Amino acid sequence: MLDEKIFEQHVAAWLGEEGSKKGEGEGLMSALDAIYASGPDAQRTLRAQEELCMKLAETRSPRLYYGVMQKTPIGPIFIVVGDRGVVAIEIGVKEAEFASRVGRKFKAVVVRSPERVAGVIKQLQEYFEGKRSSFKLNLYLDDLSHFQQQVLLATLDIPRGQITTYGEMARRLGKVQWARAVGQALARNPIPILIPCHRVLASDGSLHGYSGGRGIETKEQLLLLEGAL
Amino acid sequence: MSSTLNFDAVIERYSGEIFSYLWRILNGHEDAEDCLQEVFLRAYRAFNRLNQEANIRAWLYKIATNTSISFRKKRIRRESQELYVDDDLASPEPSPSDRTESKERLRILMQAINNLPNRQRSALMLRKYQELSYADISEILSCSQESARANVYQALKKLRSMVSEQLSSLE
Numbered sequence: 001m002l003d004e005k006i007f008e009q010h011v012a013a014w015l016g017e018e019g020s021k022k023g024e025g026e027g028l029m030s031a032l033d034a035i036y037a038s039g040p041d042a043q044r045t046l047r048a049q050e051e052l053c054m055k056l057a058e059t060r061s062p063r064l065y066y067g068v069m070q071k072t073p074i075g076p077i078f079i080v081v082g083d084r085g086v087v088a089i090e091i092g093v094k095e096a097e098f099a100s101r102v103g104r105k106f107k108a109v110v111v112r113s114p115e116r117v118a119g120v121i122k123q124l125q126e127y128f129e130g131k132r133s134s135f136k137l138n139l140y141l142d143d144l145s146h147f148q149q150q151v152l153l154a155t156l157d158i159p160r161g162q163i164t165t166y167g168e169m170a171r172r173l174g175k176v177q178w179a180r181a182v183g184q185a186l187a188r189n190p191i192p193i194l195i196p197c198h199r200v201l202a203s204d205g206s207l208h209g210y211s212g213g214r215g216i217e218t219k220e221q222l223l224l225l226e227g228a229l
Numbered sequence: 230m231s232s233t234l235n236f237d238a239v240i241e242r243y244s245g246e247i248f249s250y251l252w253r254i255l256n257g258h259e260d261a262e263d264c265l266q267e268v269f270l271r272a273y274r275a276f277n278r279l280n281q282e283a284n285i286r287a288w289l290y291k292i293a294t295n296t297s298i299s300f301r302k303k304r305i306r307r308e309s310q311e312l313y314v315d316d317d318l319a320s321p322e323p324s325p326s327d328r329t330e331s332k333e334r335l336r337i338l339m340q341a342i343n344n345l346p347n348r349q350r351s352a353l354m355l356r357k358y359q360e361l362s363y364a365d366i367s368e369i370l371s372c373s374q375e376s377a378r379a380n381v382y383q384a385l386k387k388l389r390s391m392v393s394e395q396l397s398s399l400e
Contacts (some may be wrong), residue, residue, distance in 0.1 A: 039249040
């Protein structure tokens with residue numbers, strides 16, 4: 001068994017022997033050094049490290065999947081799902097802007113995947129055909145405030161074909177004075193249609209507002225479709 | 230979350246030297262960058278299962294050695310053993326008249342290095358240029374320290390005989 005130092009001396013002696021013959025021993029070592037000693041140049045290393053960090057950031061980011069339902073009475077509907085359910089729905093937007101906006105908002109990599117949203121599209125199809133009155137889907141609302149979650153979930157109790165008012169919603173939540181806050185929470189509904197904020201109107205019966213698609217026009221279309229108007 | 234933070238430290242500390250190792254093993258080929266990403270992706274996936282006491286440097290070199298060997302195999306299939314000589318690697322010589330000859334010598338040497346068994350090439354680079362101890366090399370190559378030494382020795386011996394054979398056939 002060779003001690004490390006002795007071994008190195010052996011290798012060196014062997015190389016020296018070759019070198020003394022003006023042969024390839026020393027020449028071999030210096031030729032090896034000529035090829036390998038310097039290593040990659042600093043810029044290339046830096047670039048490789050940057051690419052590595054980008055690649056890893058991509059791997060670590062959560063993934064979201066989206067798909068488009070093109071033909072609907074209210075225009076194209078974009079659906080975003082994650083591993084824990086439906087994350088967002090947007091109506092009548094531009095695909096490129098939509099995907100990058102969703103990516104930024106959720107700090108996620110957004111990938112188009114028709115398969116992942118097929119189940120949601122099927123239920124929406126049935127809804128538009130009048131064959132479905134409620135949706136059986138997991139909704140991801142964890143990023144929202146507790147109050148906004150409460151408001152949005154409360155709208156799920158309003159059946160298809162019926163409407164209510166912001167004031168009535170506030171009263172149901174035990175916060176009579178908070179009709180305006182309810183209105184604001186509904187205006188920022190990330191999953192319209194599935195969370196039927198369109199069924200909530202102003203207390204004078206006016207449609208008030210709708211953030212999806214073409215605004216009030218889309219809200220009216222949905223309520224007409226449901227037979228509420 | 231702490232493992233994410235720790236892994237960032239691992240990248241910062243070791244990605245440079247691992248890249249230089251891959252660059253050497255892959256002869257400066259452009260797939261060294263892809264290989265680096267593959268090495269750290271593999272490491273990232275296994276990082277949570279890694280023993281706290283583990284020798285992280287040797288562990289990374291082990292992944293790098295295995296990954297670079299599969300990259301070399303893929304490349305050999307792709308390029309049917311055509312030798313890749315990077316201009317960066319064949320450093321310029323001072324005298325133009327010597328240039329052709331010395332380039333030819335380097336080409337012969339690189340061909341010889343390419344023909345070394347994977348373990349011997351890895352052992353040589355780990356010892357001579359990455360400056361790892363034989364204890365680490367034995368861990369990386371999953372062998373005894375004697376065997377790690379023997380691999381370095383055999384690599385040099387084989388290079389010498391392959392290179393002198395080629396050179397004498399030139400003369």
